[in-house]
Amino acid sequence: MRAIRCNRHGPPETLQLETLPDLRPGPGEVVVDVEAASVNFPDVLVIENKYQFKPPLPFTPGSEVAGRVRAVGEGVQRLRVGMPVAAFTRVGGFAEQAIAAADACMPLPDGVDFATAAAFTLAYGTSHHALVDRAALRAGETLLVLGAAGGVGLAAVEIGKAIGARVIAAASSDEKLGLAREHGADATICYGREDLRERIAALTDGNGPDVIYDPVGGALAEPAFRSIGWRGRYLVVGFASGDIPKLPLNLALLKGASIVGVFWGEFAKREPQHHAQAFAELLRWLNDGKLRPHISARYRLEDTPRALAVMAQRRVTGKIVITP
Template sequence: MKAMMVDELGPPEIMQFKEMPDPVAGPGEIRVRIRAVGLNFPDILMIAGKYQHKPDLPFAPGMEAAGEVLDVGDGVTDYAPGQRVIIHGKGGMYAEQAVVPEAWAVPLPESWSFEEGAAFWSAYLTAYVGLVSRGRMQAGETALIHGAAGGVGLAAVELAHALGARVIAVAGGKAKCDAVLAKGADFAIDHRTESFRDRVMEITDGAGADVIYDPVGGDVVFQSLRSIAWGGRLLIIGFAGGTIPEVPANYALLKSCKVIGVRAGEYGRRDPAAGRQVMRHMLELADSGKLQPHVHAVMPLQRAVDALAEISSRRVVGKMVLAC
């Protein structure tokens, strides 16, 4: 098989497109012919050795993909050769084949393409674990979504809308604001031209947002705490803005709010039953047409460096996908 390999840590440009041995499925595992790979900002961090998971060199990055089952190991009962699946893992997906435990796979919805399936797992799992499992968002509450046109942000907009929240989405530029409105946001705030704090307080008549979903970090955290509702929940998703802030405890005290860290992948690893329940509900929403991953563009596997550059440029709406 061919794969994009990291032999030394650094920028994405250090990856090499190589011939590698085909993997072999062991007991409880499935081997998948990957057709599409979903790209995520943490891929860039992992290639540089700056992500919390640091695989041994050499490795292929990539945490999610979609394809067809080639064969299965002993003890596998839920999957058979030829079945279309979505898979995830801690790495190894920038390749034409991958082996994963059967528990790390779900059936690809019949109406979805491989590209849509590859854009699903990480973004929607992060959105669901953040908003629902950790944030306890309820129908009728106001959800403020930062980075709303990105992969995890757009998934959060769509999910919050599907679950009955009033959605305020923050994005940069008219095209991205139009995209979040199309996914169900009730209000779109262009952070390039207006203060999201002022607009949130205006929209909510001074009450603030009940749940705030923040994959950006930096100064966004401080302004979010100034626009959160009494008893609200601020969800720390990541730091795509590049700066890890120190949260001022007095803000949490004054608003009696919670600051909650979200590690969606670890949530399911530590509580597999809860993780399976999350995925079942998301697939139910997908089958009912309430969730539909947005693919910004598709590039061939060997152009992974160019695709990651698109993510770094902040031009992407939804998810970049590689075709294998």
């Protein structure tokens, strides 16, 4: 089988396409014939050795795939050969075959195509875990989403609307905000040309949002947190800006606010039953048309370095996928 390999840490152009032996599952594992693999910002960080998860070299990057089960390992009962699944792999996704723990595989219902499924698992899983589990977002509350046109941001916009919240989408350009509006945002902030705090105040009558979803970090974090409402929940999702912010903790005291960490991958690993319940709800919303994953580009397996470079340059809207 063909696979993209990271033999040394570095930028996307250091990756190589290689031919490897076919994979065999261990106990509790399955091998998936990959039909589509989604590209996520952490994939860029992993190959550069800048992420909290550090696989040993050499490895195949790629953390989520969709395809058909090729083989099942000892002890696997709920999955069978030929079954269509979406799987969270952590690594190994950018290849023609991938290994996943059986507990990390979700059978796909009829009518869900593989590209959509691959683009769905991490982004929507992260945003559901953040908004439903960690923030307990309720109907009628106000949600501010930073980086609203990215994969997890756009998912957060849609999930916020599915819950019944008022969603304010913030992004760096009018083009990105147009996409957020297409996916349900009620109001928008272009922090490329508008003052973030002034615009938040204007859109919330000075009360601030109940929940802030932040996958960006950097310079946006402090002005956003200063604007949060009483008993607000600030979700720390990621640092796409490249900078990890330092927030003055007196702000949490003054607003009675919570700073809440979101680590979906660890949640899925530690709490597989809760993860399965969340994924089932997401699939119901998908079938009901409440969720519409936006795939902005597709790449061949050999073009994976180019796809990761585009992601590293933060030029992606929605999700991009690799189709081996």
